[in-house]
Structures are given as structure tokens and as C-alpha cells.
Amino acid sequence: MQSYSCFKAYDIRGKLGAELTPQIARRIGRAFAEGLAAKRVVLGRDCRASSQELAEAVAEGLLQAGVEVLDLGLCGTEEMYFATTALAADGGIEVTASHNPMDYNGMKMVRRGSAPLDSASGLAAIKALAESGDFAPDQPGGVLRDASAVRAQFVEAVLGFVDVSALRPLKIVVNAGNGAAGPTFDAIAQGLGTRGAPLEFVRLHHDPDGSFPHGIPNPLLPENQPATAELVRAVGADLGVAWDGDFDRCFLFDAAGNFVAGEYIVGLLAEVFLAKEPGAGIVHDPRVVWNTQDIVATAGGRAIAARTGHAFLKQTMRDTGAVYGGEMSAHHYFRDFMCCDSGMIPWLLVVELIGRSGRSLAELLELRRAAFPSSGEINFRVQDVAAAVAAIEAIYAPQAQGRDDLDGLSLEFGTWRFNLRASNTEPLLRLNVESRGRRDVIDTAVAEISALIAAL
Template sequence: MAALSCFKAYDVRGRLGTELNPAIAQRIARAFAEVLGAERVAVGHDPRASSESLFAAVKAGLLEAGVEVLDLGLCGTEEMYHATAYFEADGGIEVTASHNPMDYNGLKMVGKGAAPLDPAGAMAQIKALAESGAFAAPKPGGDVRPAKAARGAYVRSVLGFIDIPVLKPMKILVNAGNGAAGPTFDALAAALSRKRAPLSFICLNHEPDGSFPNGIPNPLLPENQPLTAQAVLAAGADMGIAWDGDFDRCFLFDHLGRFIPGEYIVGLLAEVFLAKEKGAKIVHDPRILWNTQEIVTRLGGTPVMARTGHAYLKQALRDTGAVYGGEMSAHHYFRDFACCDSGMIPWLLIVELMSRRGVTLADLVSERMAAFPSSGEINFRVADVAATVARVRAAMEPAAMAVDETDGLSLDMGGWRFNLRASNTEPLLRLNVESRGDAALLAQAVAQVRELIAPGG
């Protein structure tokens, strides 16, 4: 078989038909089982129209390798993570393309304990074996077992992160985007109701629908945010929550309908965990970091920087024992959730923080957004990524106070800093800029770097 272009830095994602199809998915699953020596694997899928056939192919590949398949059915990626750890499986696979276009799909894969697969180790070996097809002889004994206890166990784990009796009455707008979040949210909401949590919910685009009649659920895109924002205002809700397709990311809106960028949520969650665990380590990514670092150091914690991407953040939590890690892209990782990311735990913790402090989400973030304004991620399509980064570096580095290459190029220019890096999952060059309390300087800095990346454009 030709080289598989669907393998990315830390997962599988590709265009349907050409880069990824059931035959390819079956080969990848069989290679996954052989490389990991897996005997039991948890498998789930999102609601995309193509996910069912890929899901069947993944199970077929695992069965060829004699694996006991724990069938999770329709679920979020984090439910697969949780099931992998909870059932002590040897690995887990979620069929999902998250927020990618309709003609894409993919596989998110983890090892024992929901540990990330080393991009240069197990992932590379799986790719090589799937390409070569040099599989061992089929093993007998494989079977499929519905994992009926998985969701209830997941709900108990998630609700264990909050102190339900301290919650104050709130009305919350939730937008599942017709992705996988709806049924799982319903299970959480029912459990909260049984525990007499004083929360009421208004649900928008709640039913899973693989045709995505309201568009691909990617709330990070500015054009997708007004729908949730307007619904928050119309409902008079205290806050809004929106998820991507496999709900491993959640995005928050305050009662004014304002979208809250992910880096400020990282700061709030750092505050939550440092109140629970004095002196804890908090992991963050290199893109936007000043707000998080200031909060963590002021509260007596230790900030730890890790390369962008779920495999790297998870490994950093495991290596350092950090209680929490967050990325500005709205991935939030929890030591006590198998060091994995969750799109349900963050909003629950923010609701708890709002309840404890008796303030709105707007109150929690407004001062921080003014103290450390940021550009948000700006994406560029360029002909030569390496040459573009070199051009920016040659122009900017002589005046920089510090240089960091943890992930791409980060330059500290004193009153402002920027990170410029190639995407791990898409053919894009990504720019993030932040300043210390100076929105005008931020705008000037963005314009300066933008001109270097795309002269005249």
C-alpha cells in the first residue's frame, strides 16, 4: 500500500475516499492491535454519516487480531478515554473528525490507561505496519461486547470534580451543534437533577445529526459564535456552552453573549485547582501564556510549558504530576481524568467557581482580558512554511528579549510576544500575539508580523 497521508502528528485524519476509507481504517485498527499487543480495546464513534462504516471497519480489524472489542457506540472522545482507563483496556479508538469538514473523518487512538501514543514510537510503528500489510496471522477469539456500564461510570467520574452542594441557581444555554454531546449531556443533567443541583438548561441543536444541518460544530470559528451568543441573550441565560463534534472541547459565553477566548478559561481553571491543591503544577501551551503564568505564580503554583497538541499536553501531565493542563484552543486536561481532555469537566468547574464567588463569568474574566489582551489565532496558508518562519525570525529576533522553540517560534518583544507555528493537523501557519495591558500595541504588533508573513496581503 502507498504511504498513508491520513497519519498526522498525533492522530489519524483524512479526506474520505482518497486518504481514509473503511479498508484503510481496518488496516490501521489491525496494526494498532498488533503494535500494542492489545487484547481488549474500547471503541466509539461520533455521529458523522461516514463514522458508522469506519466504526465497523475498525471493529473488523481488531477482531482479526483476536481482540475483545468494548463497543461504546455513539459517544464523545473523552468517553472513549474514560472507558479505556475504567475497563483497564489495552487501548482505545474513537472514530471522529471533530471539527473538520464533512468530507473528512479520522481516528483518535490511545494506549493502556488512555495514555497518548508516542508520535515517533507507537504511532510511527502503526503507520508502517498499516502501510506494509505485513500482519501476523489472524488470531481466533475476538468478540464484540457492548460496554453498557461505560456512560454511568463516566458521569460519576465527571461529577466527582465538583462540590454539588455549593452550586447556586443558574440558567445555562447549551449548544451541542448536532454533534455527539447531546446524549452524554442528558446523562449528566439527569444525574445533577437527582443530586438536586439548582441548574436549569436550555438546549440548542441538541440531537446528534451526522448531516450537521446547522453547520460543522466548531465554535472556535468567529462566524459560528453568534448563534450561541444570541441564544444566550434571548434566553436570559447566566452563561452559554458550545461543543465541537466529539465534545472534547467546550467553549463558554458569558451572560452578555460574549465569547470567552480559551486562554482566559485556562487561567480560571488554574485558579480553581490551585485553591484545591496548594503549590500544584499547571501545564499550558506556548501560544498565549502570560495570563496563565501570572495567575499560577501569584497563587503559588508552578507553570509548566508543553508543546501544543493533546499527545504532548497529556504526556506533560504524566511526566510532571500536574493537576491540570489547558490549551487556548479549549482543550483542558485533568490528572484525575486519566490525564485526558474533557469538554464537560471545564464548564462544571466554572459554574462551581461562579457559585463560590457569587459573580458572573463576565466578572471573572473581564479584568484578565484587559490585563493581557490577545489576538486570537490567526491562520495563514503559505507556499513555504519554513521559509516564512525564517523570514519572520530574521526580521524580529534581533530585537527580541527571549526566544523559545518549544513549539514553533516564540519571541518575547518586551511589551508583547508572539508564537508562530505550523499546525499539527491542517496545512496552516498559525500566529498568536499577546501584550501586557496594551490593546493598541497588540494591534500594531499583529499588523507588523502579518506583513512579514504575507507581504501586501
């Protein structure tokens, strides 16, 4: 029996030719259909050069199992999420590697109702079936249908989160990074224009191009941020928005071109939803928490921690009925969007908040950044991630005033805390440090912990 290393904790990612091929994709499609007893499946893809071939292979596997395949074509992951529920499908698959290197691709998958699919909810069974190839006989009735028209319904759903009458005139730079975001954004922009929204957009790297002439669209990388920042300053924009390859994450820049760390957007959106629904639950990941917890407590909401990763955040939201969930990595989840993440809803809500408050993005964030500074996520490549975490734990745990093992190692020391965890998707050790108003403490802690890890 073959072993498919492309299966990860809650999605599929692998190196083309070695870990992921059209043959493997075909078997995954077939296993997905049988594992979920699916009769109707939504299928979408990003703009990577390999995505169409892989999507066609997935479709072949689904069709062999007698599935009605609803083909969205080029789209974002959140459009697949939306269509799975809107079209009453038994599951959905998006062929995408998001922000992974050029020679990678993968898939994101959901069950009926756009519910997350992980090892505990069926992904392990799909993996085992794909590896064994022990499929039932081919089934009749498989058919491929063009379902791209569902985008119009998606646009209506996204715009339903925003009160257009509250918007004020703004100039906004939007950087699609030559990923899949451009066509979907244009449909949303057209919908805004029809409703009379006073927004002016300046587009950058807008057309989908699987060769990614300006680099892999991952705005979280510092080297990818200047293009958006410089255009924001050059055209005198009020803010900038940039997306990753499948645009389930969006990143914001203020009018000075400063990149806004994801945890502060989580705080802003928590504030937005608690103003609309007092006492609601807000889910957050455990890496950087103090700013969000402070905002939620002040607004009278319930702060709920969940493990990092979309499957864990979504399931926690479903279990608790939380109205919103956010991760510092710029994944934002919405109860009224199937508890799924969207890269289009967050920037629209921030634009509405700017309009309602009469304050700029920088002004909205100024006090929060000062009150709860953070290091940003720092990545380390180590030979043994578990051993590295154990070594840091041995040094720091005896001094800690608080400890949390929900996701990696989180230790608190009064004025500062850190979270150290293994990545779910890459062979990396990730460190985050935050403090209560003490940037100097963060700098010292980062230097100390980094030196210890380097010496391992």
C-alpha cells in the same frame, strides 16, 4: 507498499475516499491490535455519516487479530478515554474528525491507561504495519461486546469533580452543534438533577445529526458563535456552553453573549485547582502564556510549558504530576481524569466557581482580559510554512528581549510577545500576539506581521 497520509503527529485525519477508506480503517484496526499486542480494545465513534462504517471496519480488523472489542457506540472522545482505563483495556480508538470538514474523518487513539499514542510511543509502528499489511495470521477469540453501559460510570466520574452544594441557581444555554455531545450531556444533566443542582438548561442544536444542518460544530470559528450568543441574550442566560463534534473541547460565553477566549478559561481553571491543591503544577501551551503564568505565580503554583497538542500536554502532565493542563484551543486536561482532556468537566468547574465566588463569568474575567489582552489565533495559508517563519524570524529576532523555540517561534519584546508556529493538524501558519495591558500594541503587531506574511 502503500503510504497512508492520514497518519498525523498524534492522531489520524484524512479525506474520505482518498486518504481514509473502510479498507484503510480495517488495516489500521488490525495494525493497532498487533502493534500494541492488544487483547482488549475500546471502540467509539462520533455522529458523522461515515463514522459508523469506519468504526465497523476498525472492529473487523481488531476481531481478525483476536481482540475483544468493547463497543461504546455513539460517544465522545473523552468517554473512550475513560472507558479504556475503567474497563482495563489495552487501548482505545474513537472514530472522529472532530471539527474537520464534512468530507473528512479520522481516529483518536490511546494506549493502556489512556496514555497518549504518538509516533514515539507506537503510532509510527502502527502506521508502518498498516501500510505494509504484513500481518500475523488471523487469531481466534475475537468478540464484539456492547459496552455502552459504561456511560453511567463516566457520569459519576465527571460529577465527582464538582461540589454540587456550592452551585447556585443559573440558567445555562448548551449548544451541542448536532454533534455527539447531546446524549452524554443529558446523562450528566440527569445526574445533576438527581443531586439537586439548581441549574436550568436551554438546549440548542441538541440532537446528533451527521449532516450538520447548522454547520460543522467548531465554536472556535467566529461564524459559528452567534447562534449560542444570541440565544444566551434572548433567554437571559447566565452563560453559554458550546462543544465541538466529539466534545473534547468546550467553549464558554458570558451573560452578554461574549465569547470567552480559551486562554482565560485556562487561567480560571488554574486558579480553581491551585485553591484546592496549593503549589501544584499547571501545564500550559506556549502560544499565549502571560495570563496563565501570572495567575499561577500569584497562587504559588508551578507553571509548566508543553508543546501544543494533546499527546504533548498529556505526557508532560504524566511526567510532572501536574494537576491540570490547558490549551488556548479549549482542550483542558485533568490529572484525576487519566491526564486526559474533557469538554464536560471544564464548564462544570466554571459553574461551581461562579457559585462559590458569587460573581458572574464576565466579572471573573474582566481584570484578566484587561491586564493581558491577546489577539486570538490568526491563521495564514502560505506555500512554505518553514520559509515564512524564517522570514519573520530574520526581521524580529534581532530586536527580541526573549526567545523560546519550544513550539514554533516565540519572541518577547517587553510589553508584548508573539508565537508563530505551523499547525500540527492542518496546512496552516498560526499567529498569536499578547501584551501586558496594551491592546494598541497588539493591533499594530498583528497588522505588521500579517502584512509581512502576505508579501511572501
